[in-house]
Amino acid sequence: MRTDYISWDVYFMGIALLSGKRSKDPGTQVGACIVNGEKRIVGIGYNGLPYGCDDGDFPWERSGEFLDTKYPYVVHAELNAILNSTEKLAGCSVYVSLFPCNECAKAIIQAGIKEVVYMSDKYNGEKENVASKHMFDCAGVVYRQMEQVEVEITCP
Numbered sequence: 738m739r740t741d742y743i744s745w746d747v748y749f750m751g752i753a754l755l756s757g758k759r760s761k762d763p764g765t766q767v768g769a770c771i772v773n774g775e776k777r778i779v780g781i782g783y784n785g786l787p788y789g790c791d792d793g794d795f796p797w798e799r800s801g802e803f804l805d806t807k808y809p810y811v812v813h814a815e816l817n818a819i820l821n822s823t824e825k826l827a828g829c830s831v832y833v834s835l836f837p838c839n840e841c842a843k844a845i846i847q848a849g850i851k852e853v854v855y856m857s858d859k860y861n862g863e864k865e866n867v868a869s870k871h872m873f874d875c876a877g878v879v880y881r882q883m884e885q886v887e888v889e890i891t892c893p
């Protein structure tokens with residue numbers, strides 16, 4: 738029997754990271770993978786534009802006039818994963834490559850997700866990030882950070 742197989746954490750975070758590779762955002766690519774209590778994946782998403790909004794027709798800038806930036810248009814990875822989900826999410830965990838913003842935190846809590854496993858926390862201390870952690874703490878959503886995930890994928 739192989740003993741160097743990957744853990745559940747690495748498996749699900751690896752899928753979240755792979756999903757983020759689909760993002761067209763040149764700044765930050767985010768992937769999310771929702772897993773139920775039976776270790777089944779029940780939702781996947783990445784940050785991207787809504788259906789019908791052509792990637793070429795919208796800006797990807799970070800700064801400038803609000804409507805000329807990506808921020809009003811991009812659907813966040815966690816929200817896409819929730820909207821794409823195949824079943825009720827009560828008690829699920831979400832694996833996400835970036836700590837959720839306050840808007841995603843609200844959606845995570847309202848969906849009944851109870852655990853957030855994340856990698857990057859590059860906006861730690863910013864207002865949205867502080868609000869997310871405050872809401873998670875109040876709502877009893879636990880969050881934990883994973884170390885760098887390195888998985889080599891090759892064809893056998």
Ligand SMILES: O=c1ccn([C@H]2C[C@H](O)[C@@H](COP(=O)(O)O)O2)c(=O)[nH]1
Pocket residue numbers: 762764765766767783784785799807811812813814815835836837838839841
């Ligand atoms: O909870 C979150 C927060 C952000 N995102 C997305 C939204 C944007 O496409 C990028 C952030 O871009 P920056 O250039 O780092 O501001 O990440 C998300 O999917 N989920």
Ligand SMILES: [Zn+2]
Pocket residue numbers: 813814815837838839840841842
């Ligand atoms: Zn968000």
